[in-house]
Amino acid sequence: MEVFTTLIPYILRGLNITLGVTAIALGFGLVFGTLLAITRVYGNKTAARLISVYVSVIRSLPHVLLLLIIYFLIARIVNLSPYWAGSLSLAIISSAYQSEIVRGAILSVESGQMIAARSIGMTRNQAIRHVIIPQAIRHMIPPWSNEAAIVIKDSSLVYILGVPEIMRQAQYYSGRNPTKPFNAYLAVAVIYFMLTFLTNRGLDALEKKIRIPS
Amino acid sequence: MDYITYLSIAIPKLFAGLLISFKVTFVSLGIGLLIGVPAAFARVYGPKWMKNLVIAFIEVIRGTPALVQLFLVYYGLPQFGVTFSALTSAYIALGLNSGAYQTEYFRGAIQAISSGQMEAARSIGMTRMQAIRLVILPQAFRLVIPAWSNEVVSMIKISSILYLVAVPEMMTVARELYARYFNPFQTYITVGVVYLIIISIITYLLGSIEKKMKIPGMELDKRSMQ
Amino acid sequence: MDPKTNSIIKIEDLHKSYGQEEVLKGVSMEIAEREVVILVGPSGTGKSTLLRCINQLTTPDSGHVWVRDVELTDPKTNIDLARQHIGMVFQSFNLFNHLTALDNVMLGLIHVLKQDKEAAREKAMLELERVGLANKHMNYPGQLSGGQKQRVAIARSLAMEPVVMLFDEPTSALDPELIGEVLVVMKDLALEGMTMLCVTHEIGFARDVSTRIVFMEHGNIVEQGPPSKILNNPSLERTKQFLGKISDLH
Numbered sequence: 001m002e003v004f005t006t007l008i009p010y011i012l013r014g015l016n017i018t019l020g021v022t023a024i025a026l027g028f029g030l031v032f033g034t035l036l037a038i039t040r041v042y043g044n045k046t047a048a049r050l051i052s053v054y055v056s057v058i059r060s061l062p063h064v065l066l067l068l069i070i071y072f073l074i075a076r077i078v079n080l081s082p083y084w085a086g087s088l089s090l091a092i093i094s095s096a097y098q099s100e101i102v103r104g105a106i107l108s109v110e111s112g113q114m115i116a117a118r119s120i121g122m123t124r125n126q127a128i129r130h131v132i133i134p135q136a137i138r139h140m141i142p143p144w145s146n147e148a149a150i151v152i153k154d155s156s157l158v159y160i161l162g163v164p165e166i167m168r169q170a171q172y173y174s175g176r177n178p179t180k181p182f183n184a185y186l187a188v189a190v191i192y193f194m195l196t197f198l199t200n201r202g203l204d205a206l207e208k209k210i211r212i213p214s
Numbered sequence: 215m216d217y218i219t220y221l222s223i224a225i226p227k228l229f230a231g232l233l234i235s236f237k238v239t240f241v242s243l244g245i246g247l248l249i250g251v252p253a254a255f256a257r258v259y260g261p262k263w264m265k266n267l268v269i270a271f272i273e274v275i276r277g278t279p280a281l282v283q284l285f286l287v288y289y290g291l292p293q294f295g296v297t298f299s300a301l302t303s304a305y306i307a308l309g310l311n312s313g314a315y316q317t318e319y320f321r322g323a324i325q326a327i328s329s330g331q332m333e334a335a336r337s338i339g340m341t342r343m344q345a346i347r348l349v350i351l352p353q354a355f356r357l358v359i360p361a362w363s364n365e366v367v368s369m370i371k372i373s374s375i376l377y378l379v380a381v382p383e384m385m386t387v388a389r390e391l392y393a394r395y396f397n398p399f400q401t402y403i404t405v406g407v408v409y410l411i412i413i414s415i416i417t418y419l420l421g422s423i424e425k426k427m428k429i430p431g432m433e434l435d436k437r438s439m440q
Numbered sequence: 441m442d443p444k445t446n447s448i449i450k451i452e453d454l455h456k457s458y459g460q461e462e463v464l465k466g467v468s469m470e471i472a473e474r475e476v477v478i479l480v481g482p483s484g485t486g487k488s489t490l491l492r493c494i495n496q497l498t499t500p501d502s503g504h505v506w507v508r509d510v511e512l513t514d515p516k517t518n519i520d521l522a523r524q525h526i527g528m529v530f531q532s533f534n535l536f537n538h539l540t541a542l543d544n545v546m547l548g549l550i551h552v553l554k555q556d557k558e559a560a561r562e563k564a565m566l567e568l569e570r571v572g573l574a575n576k577h578m579n580y581p582g583q584l585s586g587g588q589k590q591r592v593a594i595a596r597s598l599a600m601e602p603v604v605m606l607f608d609e610p611t612s613a614l615d616p617e618l619i620g621e622v623l624v625v626m627k628d629l630a631l632e633g634m635t636m637l638c639v640t641h642e643i644g645f646a647r648d649v650s651t652r653i654v655f656m657e658h659g660n661i662v663e664q665g666p667p668s669k670i671l672n673n674p675s676l677e678r679t680k681q682f683l684g685k686i687s688d689l690h
Contacts, residue, residue, distance in 0.1 A: 060413045061406055062374035072399045153279035182290035193277040333497055334534035338548040338600055339524035352538045429538055430582050
């Protein structure tokens with residue numbers, strides 16, 4: 001079908017935007033989320049409580065709303081393109097969820113590990129870096145795989161800000177080919193499905209590879 | 215205009231939008247339940263082809279954004295001559311979406327019930343259907359409550375995408391408000407506060423329902439829900 | 441071959457394999473009315489499998505099973521109907537967790553035997569009294585001790601008025617001090633004339649009430665006979681060895 005020669009390439013023009021938004025959101029989300037998690041587990045009580053409230057609030061609000069709030073907030077302060085504003089908004093949202101994942105993973109490493117590390121003279125930071133985190137990473141992969149799929153899907157929300165990712169491309173296409181809107185959105189659906197599918201499978205394989213024999 | 219005056223105008227309108235949000239959430243959850251329970255049983259007890267069908271359904275829905283699902287129904291189906299209103303499209307898309315997730319939650323609950331329950335029921339002469347209806351299902355419904363509470367909150371959050379198809383729920387009202395009064399940031403913060411209050415109330419209510427339904431000694435093993 | 445008319449259970453040449461492992465290697469057995477048969481042997485020798493093949497919770501690969509002259513291995517037989525007459529007590533009790541003790545016993549009466557609620561309630565209370573738990577009828581399984589749970593499970597099976605009771609290691613999951621209360625109930629049942637087939641390690645129980653002890657190993661019946669013979673003077677060295685070991689423990 002000539003649909004494939006015109007439709008797919010057209011939609012794919014938005015693919016690297018989609019991938020970019022996802023990568024920024026996941027990447028920044030991981031870094032920030034890990035910091036939040038470590039502070040919450042090992043930091044002082046007030047910080048921990050503040051973070052806990054912050055995470056609760058973010059997890060209670062619709063992503064669309066958060067996206068818009070942060071976008072309008074950022075737009076007041078710094079002049080960022082919708083691409084960056086949208087990506088960073090998703091990053092902030094994802095960091096809240098990822099902090100829970102990292103926190104869960106850290107807590108699932110038994111407390112004896114930290115005590116053992118300290119007792120051979122490691123500082124707390126050394127213990128965290130060399131003993132806790134390597135073990136936590138293994139526990140983290142399944143829920144993180146889930147979060148990755150969610151962020152891939154959430155990247156569709158930057159459509160709202162006019163960012164030309166694949167949803168926007170589909171909308172342009174169906175604007176020019178008003179008889180074929182279903183095809184356009186179906187193509188987008190297939191692309192998202194492949195992205196989430198490959199990501200999940202890839203992370204599953206990674207998990208198996210780094211599994212500690214027991 | 216100052217914030218208090220603004221609130222006196224905004225709150226009643228937002229409230230009207232909130233009711234629509236509730237309506238959509240409620241109906242979608244209901245459709246999701248009607249899909250999810252039978253699908254979960256098919257997934258656990260059905261023949262192989264049925265299991266695979268359910269798995270495919272779940273994978274497709276969970277692998278694609280809700281926004282795309284909504285657009286496929288609302289903007290896409292007219293390609294085949296099938297046109298639904300924005301609200302109906304919402305019910306269909308979100309209903310199917312919830313159905314996929316609820317299938318997984320119920321599957322987790324059913325599988326958390328030990329096989330011994332089914333065996334004991336069969337061993338006193340119950341048919342499989344009787345065992346499912348009288349022994350498995352009542353226990354599954356209790357075990358699923360924590361995960362289902364999650365789904366309620368999730369649906370309320372997801373319903374916000376409906377403003378893109380002009381369903382007059384809270385986000386749509388918010389947009390109209392800030393277009394009129396030029397204060398997007400304040401409007402959305404207000405909406406945010408409303409969501410926080412609503413979700414806190416709902417979480418509390420669902421929590422007390424869970425407590426009421428608790429059967430002494432029957433463990434709600436959250437680990438099996440993941 | 442015609443099964444005997446007072447034979448309650450007749451098993452002919454049962455085979456069952458799990459993957460590569462053959463768990464039942466052609467077991468045959470007959471149990472007459474009022475017999476109390478104890479099945480002993482090392483773990484994994486097919487004793488539980490044999491029991492579960494009787495009420496078809498496990499389907500044998502080949503062989504035949506008759507209960508009261510009805511062939512359960514015949515695909516045309518209504519197995520649900522047949523199970524109404526076979527009582528089974530599980531090692532892990534398997535009480536319905538969402539129901540009170542009374543409702544547990546009543547469930548089968550109402551939905552399987554189609555009795556009306558009042559009649560079912562009376563019958564259920566009677567059975568609970570029989571096992572000594574009438575005062576716990578409003579409790580949920582989560583509120584009962586292991587021994588109490590097992591007794592309710594026995595009441596649940598008895599309420600259906602089975603012709604035979606199958607016990608699959610009924611006391612193996614119980615703390616030692618709770619075993620006694622269950623054995624008392626089982627003893628009373630035996631003395632009342634119930635046909636029973638029990639997989640158990642409780643040699644004392646076997647000595648007191650059983651009419652026959654069957655020693656199984658590696659998927660075959662090795663030796664069987666009355667308790668006086670098997671316990672005191674078994675024909676095979678292996679039997680003596682095994683019984684010696686579990687007597688030490690019990």
